[in-house]
Structures are given as C-alpha cells and as structure tokens.
Amino acid sequence: MPTCVVIIPSRYASSRFPGKPLAPIAGKPMIQHVYERARQARLVDAVIVATDDQRILAAVEACGGQAVLTSPTHPTGTDRIAEVAAQLTCDIVVNVQGDEPGIAPQAIDALVQPLCDDPSIPMSTLARPLRDVAELLTPNVNKVVVDRTGYALYFSRAPIPYDRQAWPQAPQILAATGITPTIPPACQVHMGLYAYRRDFLLQLAQLPQTPLEQVEQLEQLRVLEHGYRIRVIQTTYESVGVDTPEDVARAERLLAHVAR
Numbered sequence: 001m002p003t004c005v006v007i008i009p010s011r012y013a014s015s016r017f018p019g020k021p022l023a024p025i026a027g028k029p030m031i032q033h034v035y036e037r038a039r040q041a042r043l044v045d046a047v048i049v050a051t052d053d054q055r056i057l058a059a060v061e062a063c064g065g066q067a068v069l070t071s072p073t074h075p076t077g078t079d080r081i082a083e084v085a086a087q088l089t090c091d092i093v094v095n096v097q098g099d100e101p102g103i104a105p106q107a108i109d110a111l112v113q114p115l116c117d118d119p120s121i122p123m124s125t126l127a128r129p130l131r132d133v134a135e136l137l138t139p140n141v142n143k144v145v146v147d148r149t150g151y152a153l154y155f156s157r158a159p160i161p162y163d164r165q166a167w168p169q170a171p172q173i174l175a176a177t178g179i180t181p182t183i184p185p186a187c188q189v190h191m192g193l194y195a196y197r198r199d200f201l202l203q204l205a206q207l208p209q210t211p212l213e214q215v216e217q218l219e220q221l222r223v224l225e226h227g228y229r230i231r232v233i234q235t236t237y238e239s240v241g242v243d244t245p246e247d248v249a250r251a252e253r254l255l256a257h258v259a260r
Contacts, residue, residue, distance in 0.1 A: 002091035004112055004195075005046045006038045007084050009077035010098035012053035016244050021056050025101050025248055026255050028063075031056060033101035033255070035065045040105035043112045044094070050084045075209075076219045082205035085198050092116075093201050095194040099242045102254040103193075107237040111195045114231050122200040123223060124231040125152070126191035128238070130183050137175055142218060144190040144232060152230040155190055155218050188232075191239060194220070200228075 010021045010031055017023070021031040031049060038047045049060045049067035052074075060067035074080040077095060085093045092115050096103060107126060114124050127144050135141045139157035147153050154160060159171050163184050167174060171181035196204070210225035212218075223230055240254045241247065 001043070002116055003045050003089075004043055004092040004094060005048060005085075005088055005090040006041070006044050006094040006096050006108065007081040008034055008038065008047065008049045008096050008098045009080040010049050010051045010053075010056050011080075012051070012056060017242070017247075019055075020242055021051070021098050022059055023242065023245070023248055025242075026252050029059045030101045030242060030251070031059060031098055032063045032065070034096060034098055034103060035060060035063065037101070037103045037105055038094075038096050038108060041108035041112075042105070043109045043116065045090070048084060049098070050080050052080075078201070078219055079205050082201055085201050088198065090198055093196050093198050095196070097192050097241065100192075100239050101242065101251050102240050104237050107191070107193065107235055110233050110235055110237075111193055114233060115195055115197065121231045122197050122228055123204075124195045124233055125220065126193050126235045126237065127188040127232050128191060128235050130187060130189055133171075133175065133180055133183060135189060136181065136183055136187065137171060142190040142192070143187050145186050145188070146232045150232055150234075152220075152224065152232050154224070155216070155220055157216055157218070160184070160187055188234075190220075190232075191235065191237065192241075204228075 014020050022029045050070045051057055052072040057067040070080050070083045081095050115121050136159045143160050144155045145153045145160055161184050166182045174181045207226050210222050212225055213221040240251045242251050
C-alpha cells in the first residue's frame with residue numbers, strides 16, 4: 001500500500017473568525033477534533049498540522065499531536081501543505097481543512113482509495129448531491145460538474161450547468177421573482193478535501209495562479225487550467241465548516257449526532 005499522510009493547514013488569522021482553530025467545541029479546541037478524526041482513517045499513516053502560529057502548534061502538541069510551523073506568507077492552503085510535503089517521503093498527501101471538526105474518517109478513506117487503486121490518478125476530491133436550491137444559488141457553496149468517467153470538468157461558485165430549457169432567465173432572477181429554479185442533475189456540491197500524489201502536489205505548488213482560479217477564487221481551477229485532471233469521488237458525507245462564531249453551535253450538534 002502507498003504511504004499516506006494527512007496535512008491539515010491551519011491559520012490563526014481569519015477575517016470572520018480570528019483564532020478559530022482554537023475555538024472550543026464540545027470541550028476541545030477545534031483543531032484537536034480535526035486532528036483526532038483524521039487519525040481514525042484506516043488508510044492514513046500519519047497526521048500533521050501545518051500552521052503559521054505558535055499557539056496552534058502548542059494546542060496540537062498538548063493533545064499528543066504533531067504540528068510544524070510554516071511560512072506565514074503562503075497565499076493558499078495548497079502552498080502551505082506543499083512546504084511540509086517537501087520534507088516527507090510519503091506517496092500520497094491529503095489536504096484536510098482545519099475548520100471541519102466533524103470530518104468523517106470514512107470520507108478520507110474514500111478520497112484516498114482511488115489513488116491506491118489507480119497510479120494514473122494525480123489528484124482526487126469529493127462531491128455530494130445538492131440538498132436544495134439555496135445551495136445551488138449561494139456563492140458560498142462550491143459546485144462541480146464531472147465528465148462521464150468521473151473527472152472534473154469545472155468548479156464554480158455559480159450555478160452550473162445553465163439549464164437553458166428550464167431557466168429562461170438567470171436562476172437568481174427566478175428566485176427573486178418567487179419562481180423556484182430546478183436543480184441540474186449534473187451539478188454537485190464540491191467538498192473541500194483533496195488527495196494528491198506527493199510529486200504532483202509539489203509540482204502544482206510551483207505553477208502560477210491562473211485567470212479562472214483568480215476570478216472564482218477557487219485554487220483547484222489551477223489544476224484544470226494547466227491541463228491536469230481531478231478525479232471526483234461521490235459521497236453522501238455532510239460537512240460542517242466553521243467560518244463564523246455562529247457556526248460553532250452547528251458543529252457541536254453534528255459532533256453530538258456522530259457520537260450517538
């Protein structure tokens with residue numbers, strides 16, 4: 001089996017929730033929940049938190065975890081985990097977001113398995129079905145459409161694809177007029193977890209940012225714009241990202257449900 005390391009990028013600074021990796025959730029710092037749940041994935045050999053802040057490093061080490069300090073100037077999480085991956089000898093690197101305390105270990109395994117089975121896959125990510133029209137329309141929910149072999153065609157914050165027959169007007173306009181747009185069957189919610197071949201990750205971090213990546217503010221578009229492929233794995237996994245202090249209560253409810 002290929003060796004696999006989860007790297008959790010974790011910054012202290014946040015415009016909406018400064019210090020959120022240390023926010024207490026069900027009696028533990030959020031970053032501890034993420035670390036402990038990633039350790040439960042059966043295909044993972046090690047978990048490392050990559051942070052720019054001594055306080056986060058201390059919190060991880062206090063719970064028996066492993067953390068390393070990285071440069072504070074990285075523009076993306078990909079660049080942060082690549083700094084750590086450059087010092088490793090593993091085959092596969094998994095990027096698990098540090099603000100998802102309810103991350104399912106099974107979701108990580110589902111993400112990694114295709115790279116274990118097929119050495120031609122450079123990178124994978126997860127997607128789940130849209131729940132409702134609100135998810136379709138909000139730019140805070142990233143969407144993805146895939147080809148017939150399960151590889152990503154495009155990622156967007158906008159509703160994709162455009163249903164010309166069902167939407168004579170833009171879906172936002174339909175919603176404003178009280179008309180409910182239909183959900184395109186090809187559209188899915190993109191989950192922000194990634195698995196990479198280590199060598200591909202290091203190569204990706206050296207590529208320049210691309211126009212679509214910059215306009216959508218979605219770094220995975222850099223992969224597609226440079227001509228590489230991303231395998232999209234279907235899942236029913238539900239995430240609860242903590243972006244604001246108000247999200248803490250939602251995360252606690254999810255953790256309570258998982259514990260039952």
